[in-house]
Amino acid sequence: MNPSKLFHINPSCLLSSILFYSYASSLLFLNLSAVGASNIERKNYIIHVQQPDNHDKELYHRSFLPQYITQETGSESGSEVPPQLIYSYSEVFSGFAARLTEEELNAMKKKEGFLHVYPDQHIPLATTHSPDFLGLHTSTGSWPRSGLGRGVIIGMLDTGILPSHASFTDDGLPPPPKRWKGICEFKTGTGCNNKIIGARAFGSALINVSAPPLDDAGHGTHTASTAAGNFVGDASFKGNANGTAAGMAPHAHLAIYKVCTRGRCSIVDVLAGLDAAVMDRVDVLSFSLGLSSGPFQYDPIAMATFKAMEKGIFVSCAAGNTGPAPGSISNEFPWVLTVAAGTMDRKIRASVKLGNRKEFDGESLFQPANSGSISYPLVYPASNLSENPDCETFEGFDINGKIVLCMSSGISGRVDIGSSVLGFGGVGLILMNSKAEGYTTFADVHVLPATHVSYNAGSAILSYINSTTNPTAMLVFKGTVMDASPSRTIAFFSSRGPSKATPGILKPDITGPGMNILAAWAPTQMHPIEQGFNIVSGTSMATPHLSGIAALIKSMHPDWSPAAIKSAIMTTSDNTDHSGEPIKDEQYQKASFFAMGTGHVNPSRAVDPGLVYDLKVSDYISYLCGLGIGDDGVSAVLHRSVNCSVIGSIKEAELNYPAIVINPQLGPVKVNRTVTNVGLAKSRYVAMVDMPKGIKVIVQPRILRFSEVNQKMSFSVTVSSRGNRVNGGGEGSLKWVSSSHIVKSPIVIVAST
Numbered sequence: 020m021n022p023s024k025l026f027h028i029n030p031s032c033l034l035s036s037i038l039f040y041s042y043a044s045s046l047l048f049l050n051l052s053a054v055g056a057s058n059i060e061r062k063n064y065i066i067h068v069q070q071p072d073n074h075d076k077e078l079y080h081r082s083f084l085p086q087y088i089t090q091e092t093g094s095e096s097g098s099e100v101p102p103q104l105i106y107s108y109s110e111v112f113s114g115f116a117a118r119l120t121e122e123e124l125n126a127m128k129k130k131e132g133f134l135h136v137y138p139d140q141h142i143p144l145a146t147t148h149s150p151d152f153l154g155l156h157t158s159t160g161s162w163p164r165s166g167l168g169r170g171v172i173i174g175m176l177d178t179g180i181l182p183s184h185a186s187f188t189d190d191g192l193p194p195p196p197k198r199w200k201g202i203c204e205f206k207t208g209t210g211c212n213n214k215i216i217g218a219r220a221f222g223s224a225l226i227n228v229s230a231p232p233l234d235d236a237g238h239g240t241h242t243a244s245t246a247a248g249n250f251v252g253d254a255s256f257k258g259n260a261n262g263t264a265a266g267m268a269p270h271a272h273l274a275i276y277k278v279c280t281r282g283r284c285s286i287v288d289v290l291a292g293l294d295a296a297v298m299d300r301v302d303v304l305s306f307s308l309g310l311s312s313g314p315f316q317y318d319p320i321a322m323a324t325f326k327a328m329e330k331g332i333f334v335s336c337a338a339g340n341t342g343p344a345p346g347s348i349s350n351e352f353p354w355v356l357t358v359a360a361g362t363m364d365r366k367i368r369a370s371v372k373l374g375n376r377k378e379f380d381g382e383s384l385f386q387p388a389n390s391g392s393i394s395y396p397l398v399y400p401a402s403n404l405s406e407n408p409d410c411e412t413f414e415g416f417d418i419n420g421k422i423v424l425c426m427s428s429g430i431s432g433r434v435d436i437g438s439s440v441l442g443f444g445g446v447g448l449i450l451m452n453s454k455a456e457g458y459t460t461f462a463d464v465h466v467l468p469a470t471h472v473s474y475n476a477g478s479a480i481l482s483y484i485n486s487t488t489n490p491t492a493m494l495v496f497k498g499t500v501m502d503a504s505p506s507r508t509i510a511f512f513s514s515r516g517p518s519k520a521t522p523g524i525l526k527p528d529i530t531g532p533g534m535n536i537l538a539a540w541a542p543t544q545m546h547p548i549e550q551g552f553n554i555v556s557g558t559s560m561a562t563p564h565l566s567g568i569a570a571l572i573k574s575m576h577p578d579w580s581p582a583a584i585k586s587a588i589m590t591t592s593d594n595t596d597h598s599g600e601p602i603k604d605e606q607y608q609k610a611s612f613f614a615m616g617t618g619h620v621n622p623s624r625a626v627d628p629g630l631v632y633d634l635k636v637s638d639y640i641s642y643l644c645g646l647g648i649g650d651d652g653v654s655a656v657l658h659r660s661v662n663c664s665v666i667g668s669i670k671e672a673e674l675n676y677p678a679i680v681i682n683p684q685l686g687p688v689k690v691n692r693t694v695t696n697v698g699l700a701k702s703r704y705v706a707m708v709d710m711p712k713g714i715k716v717i718v719q720p721r722i723l724r725f726s727e728v729n730q731k732m733s734f735s736v737t738v739s740s741r742g743n744r745v746n747g748g749g750e751g752s753l754k755w756v757s758s759s760h761i762v763k764s765p766i767v768i769v770a771s772t
Contacts, residue, residue: 061118063105063139063287065319068114069132070658077107080115083130085123105222105287110297110330111323113658116287135655137319142284142308144178144238144559164575164626168268170196171570172216173247174301174332175563176292176308177239179232179277180218181541182210184240184551186248189213192270201274201299205231214249218275219295222288232277234541239277241555242307244539246563247271247570254537254552264537264552267567267622271574274301284308286319293323297330302573305566306336307559311349312519315643316652321352325656328354329636333573333581335566337558338527339514340430343455343605345613351518351526353676354639356569356585360513360533360561361619364506364597367462367499367535367554369470371449373397373483374491381449381470382462382535384554386496395446396421397480397490404481410436419444422492424480427452427471430512437465447494451477452511457605459511462535462554468494507596509614510534511605513558516613517680517769521646523671525678525767527616529588530602531568533561568622575626576697582634583695589677590632590762591625592618594752612750612765617678629698629760632677637666644668678765679736679753687739694732694755694762696725702757706734710751710766715739718753738766 071079081104105116116139119127127133170193180187182205192213201217203210210218210231220232234240247266254264276292278284289308296304304327315321324334336350338359350357369383374394400416400423401408409416410425423440427433427450437448448469452459458473472480484490510533516526533556540553565588572584579587594617596602602619604610643653644663653661672681672690681688696702702725706718717737725732736753748770755762 061103061120063116063285064119064124065112065116065137065139065287065290066114066127066133067112067135067137067319067655069134070113076109077104077115080104080107083115083127083133084117085126106291106294108290108294110294111326112290112294112319116290135317137286137317140286142286142289144236144279144282144284144308162269162571165268165571166270166574168247168271168567168570168574169193170577171268171271171303171573172196172199172274172299172301173268173271173303173305173566173570174274174276174296174299175239175243175246175305176276176278176289176296177242177305178236178279178282179220179234179239179541180215180243180273180275181234181240181539182215182218184244184539184541185251186244186264186266186539187212187214187273188249190249192249192272195272198300199272201295214247214273216272216274217299218277219292220277221291221295222278222285232275234277235280236282237540237542237553238282238307238559239275239279240541241536241538241553242305242559242563243273243275245536245560246305246567247273248539251539264539266538267564268570268574271567271570274299279308290319290323293327297327297332301332303566303569304332304334305563306334306350306355307557307562308337311339311341312346312351314520314648314652315352315646316648316655320350322656322658324352324355325639326658328581328639331581333569333584335562335569337562340512340557340559342510342512342514343614345515346517346519347514348516348518348526349514351516351520351524353521353524353642353674354581356529356565356588357527357616358533358558358562358565359527359530359615360510360556360558361530361602361615362459362506362508362510362534363532364503365499365501365535366503368497370495370497371470371472371476371480372493372495373480374487374489375483377479377483378495379472379476379479381472381476382460383465383468383470383496384462385465385467385469386498387468392493394491394493397424397484397492398422399424399481399484404485411439413439413443420446422447422449422494424449424451424477424484426450427456429453429456433461433471434463434465437467437469441467447492449477449480449492449494451480456511458508458607459534459605461556468496470494504598505596505600505603505607507593507602507619508607509602509604509610510556513561513614515611521671522769523680523682524674524676525612525616525680525765527614528585528678529565529592529616530619531561531564533558533564536560565620568620568625571622572626579631579697580633580635583631583697586631586633586677587625587628588620589617590630590764591621591628592616592763593621594618594763612678612767617763617765627698627760628762629696629702629757630694630704630755630762631697632675632692632764633695634675638675641667641669642671642674645670645673678767680767680769681738682769687737689735689737691733691735694723694734696728696730696732698728698757698760700727701725702759704755704757704760704762707754707756708751708766709754711749713740714749714751714768716751716753716766723755736766738768
């Protein structure tokens, strides 16, 4: 049964459309005017109930609602305002969403079949060059082998789409697959085609009851074109990053589910979008939003994505933009692909040349034609260099006609700093990172000549200011620079593991391009882009890269499970940058697996992985039983009764995951894995182990010999160390090597606390 859109939520203030902040536990408050003099305060709730015996789920869900309430108005008669059913979920969640008073909610809790209530929450949002950077070419490799993703449907849960954009033409695309069940809410002839085969808007994403799913934030258009945008020549942004724009799967179909309005997303609507996407029979779900870490049995998104996986849908989720703190990861469910954000080798360069002739490179999308010829006084608006500068009011400092050195504001607000500088007469801006932000720099559309430099560069500029009474600087703008090094580094904001909810599962899973990504854009009040493209950053941008790559794999291997596709992506990833050095983090130190997952995605290898670590639904159930959340907790996630004593349980490390995470403990640790041969029928794989000194790993058997495709073979991995205790803090890898494939899995020993 299709969820019904029954009300309108007034838009809240616009959040940044490129960022995925940590979840803020806020409720949506709505006032419904009653007939009469009083108002009845109602809130949105998600109600988890037992599965009905009959098939009319909406009727069953309505049976939980009181028929009416009476609110005294002070007059002779009261007013009757019925509670409202918002959505009746049918595919991914056993329950419904409703607007209720506290009195109605308390009465509902007493009804048979009621299980749990979740207050509505707001989930904030989390390329011309990236196909080439990832080795995707029209003449060779995974693009021609997969037909550019032909026949695969990618569902995008986001802020909608601008259907008139050139990225969404259907040149070269066939009609939708016959299995497609979705609808298009754009007017006939103005929206859907063989590229955008369906589009819907939900709840608070509606301006009115008949509003189409147009993008009002730009974010949804950007992510959709990154995943599956068609080829667009001569794409650029303000003359930078020129080239042919294309998504990862240019000939895949798009199904649009607008679950956010002006950058804000209600979990009530997100569940409705997930419900519809599963009903419509999409193949891949791209999810650039999510909640912070929490127990799975209390997380409706964990439950809904499990149901999607159970129905064979691959789900790709953003890791979050709250790094680099350990344990900041979001969307850490093992049945989804959790994506970290990395850099590419393209820079929009803007450099600082100091009075002492030293030069430091940074980035900026403000690229004036005439630059690098005039030096200006340089000022750091703080009483001493150890203090953070005042870059709002500049109290006690005259910045008129000067270049100002300020601290970066982190993930957002950097352009606003330039506005303040310009307002007080400054002629240029240098933004320097904090120590935690390291070398991650953003190419922003500044309002004056500006550059964003690393912490090390900023520190050197500060030292220069301190060394002279008349510091000067000039800004030199060099435009688009390719082959910058190092490339494939982890962005500072990309959220890190280990997972708090399931620390024995490696998260994130994989890294994709997420810094300064050029893709299609819809003009908005905040970003009135006229060129049709924009450059933005975040794990929101990395996620659709992986969604599109998953579509390529699905197109080549339509019978593969979500776990098999995920394994193919993870075990074929790169651990080195383009120079052959280990991938670095934002400090230019070797990145940990808890920062990058198994590594940086390599789509050319992912379509032909050789072996996969596959998983059935029953494997995930045994894993859930091993988490210690009890039968009730597992039943809540699965939306059906579960008896773990009958099913049996496994430890996290025993889940047939493409990575091994071991907690510190006394004695050797032994885990088992099973691989499926999806490469050459007759093949021989030899185990190769690379671990730090003092850690011993034994793999049995050491050689796997396959005689047919889809043949499964099992092996054990035993980890031990000196003193008969696995103390932790070590990272290494297990590789199964054949004549044509390398199948790589991280081995992580969690540091002792």
